[in-house]
Amino acid sequence: MAETWLPSLRTATPQEGFELATKLARVGVKMTQPSAELRDKLRAAYEQDSAQLIASSQVIAIHFQTVAAANGYWRE
Amino acid sequence: MAETWLPSLRTATPQEGFELATKLARVGVKMTQPSAELRDKLRAAYEQDSAQLIASSQVIAIHFQTVAAANGYWRE
Amino acid sequence: MAETWLPSLRTATPQEGFELATKLARVGVKMTQPSAELRDKLRAAYEQDSAQLIASSQVIAIHFQTVAAANGYWRE
Amino acid sequence: MAETWLPSLRTATPQEGFELATKLARVGVKMTQPSAELRDKLRAAYEQDSAQLIASSQVIAIHFQTVAAANGYWRE
Amino acid sequence: MAETWLPSLRTATPQEGFELATKLARVGVKMTQPSAELRDKLRAAYEQDSAQLIASSQVIAIHFQTVAAANGYWRE
Amino acid sequence: MAETWLPSLRTATPQEGFELATKLARVGVKMTQPSAELRDKLRAAYEQDSAQLIASSQVIAIHFQTVAAANGYWRE
Numbered sequence: 001m002a003e004t005w006l007p008s009l010r011t012a013t014p015q016e017g018f019e020l021a022t023k024l025a026r027v028g029v030k031m032t033q034p035s036a037e038l039r040d041k042l043r044a045a046y047e048q049d050s051a052q053l054i055a056s057s058q059v060i061a062i063h064f065q066t067v068a069a070a071n072g073y074w075r076e
Numbered sequence: 077m078a079e080t081w082l083p084s085l086r087t088a089t090p091q092e093g094f095e096l097a098t099k100l101a102r103v104g105v106k107m108t109q110p111s112a113e114l115r116d117k118l119r120a121a122y123e124q125d126s127a128q129l130i131a132s133s134q135v136i137a138i139h140f141q142t143v144a145a146a147n148g149y150w151r152e
Numbered sequence: 153m154a155e156t157w158l159p160s161l162r163t164a165t166p167q168e169g170f171e172l173a174t175k176l177a178r179v180g181v182k183m184t185q186p187s188a189e190l191r192d193k194l195r196a197a198y199e200q201d202s203a204q205l206i207a208s209s210q211v212i213a214i215h216f217q218t219v220a221a222a223n224g225y226w227r228e
Numbered sequence: 229m230a231e232t233w234l235p236s237l238r239t240a241t242p243q244e245g246f247e248l249a250t251k252l253a254r255v256g257v258k259m260t261q262p263s264a265e266l267r268d269k270l271r272a273a274y275e276q277d278s279a280q281l282i283a284s285s286q287v288i289a290i291h292f293q294t295v296a297a298a299n300g301y302w303r304e
Numbered sequence: 305m306a307e308t309w310l311p312s313l314r315t316a317t318p319q320e321g322f323e324l325a326t327k328l329a330r331v332g333v334k335m336t337q338p339s340a341e342l343r344d345k346l347r348a349a350y351e352q353d354s355a356q357l358i359a360s361s362q363v364i365a366i367h368f369q370t371v372a373a374a375n376g377y378w379r380e
Numbered sequence: 381m382a383e384t385w386l387p388s389l390r391t392a393t394p395q396e397g398f399e400l401a402t403k404l405a406r407v408g409v410k411m412t413q414p415s416a417e418l419r420d421k422l423r424a425a426y427e428q429d430s431a432q433l434i435a436s437s438q439v440i441a442i443h444f445q446t447v448a449a450a451n452g453y454w455r456e
Binding site for chain 4: 165166167170174199200201202203205206207208209210212213214216217220221225226227
């Protein structure tokens, strides 16, 4: 992954921060399984498995903690 | 998701913060499985599976940490 | 849930804080499965499943982090 | 649980803090399954299940974060 | 592991921080299973198991919290 | 466990901090399963189970957060 995909953790709004957290969760999977073809095949299965959807939501939640802290919770 | 669904992490009370955390947990699932129809089908199953209910409660707990910190724990 | 069930995260002692964390973990389940009847049925099963008991203990631990921080760790 | 079992999160040393974290993890299980008899029966099983031992270790780790923060990491 | 593999948690950019988090997650596995041969064999299996890919992504997320905090979220 | 095994959370380097986190994860298992003989037997199994290796890596990650914070992220 030579290109820049994460220049900053700052986002304009909490909602964009949530979208960034979702992206980070996906990149975490990509780091372990780099083949886009295989990931697409796996996605078809886990998108219909509620336990895995909840687990994905949990990874997003952990990243959202980081992104929210990085943005001072968008308070200022 | 073009509309604004998360304008702020601030809530008036801890209880509203908990409700926001619940919403964030659900949006996390929606990010991975955008089809409302499929999510409804899955929900019917996992609502009767205690392990998945506990897992859902855990995702809410992680988001509640973020929301509580964003609100200074509603102390001031 | 129109009534107020979480007016504050402050508690007088760490022990009461732990009890509040336990309550938050339960409300998290209730948010996903609102039927008390169904929750009671599920409880009968998971109370005898050690993996789910450990998972419940984990959700309490996450909420206890939040409650403890909200109370300045009951230091002052 | 009317008696006082958690008067404070302060401990003299990190090691005592780790022991307190272990106690908190156990009380979290007790909160969900109050029967000592049943817990003993379940313990016999999960003590031989490495996945559950790792899960228990994780709950201790989460509580240890809280206890360590409460003690200023025993730095002062 | 006598050689130095973790001289610092500082990285120049968030993206490098994410890569460091990925490395920490892998070293965590190596700490428990030191045999590179066995890890390679296991990898072939779990790279095709979406639940384990999500779990790996979660470990990266936890480490990324640490690395991001260590770098002041790359704000300054 | 009468002897002192955790005198401090301070380490000279991040790498030693990671090793301490690994130790804490192991002691957490020992707290629940004190028999060294049984733990060795279980280890033989879970060392070949990638899901459990990832779970172990996660417990290390949680402890590393604590150790890193205790050391001010080895910044000063």
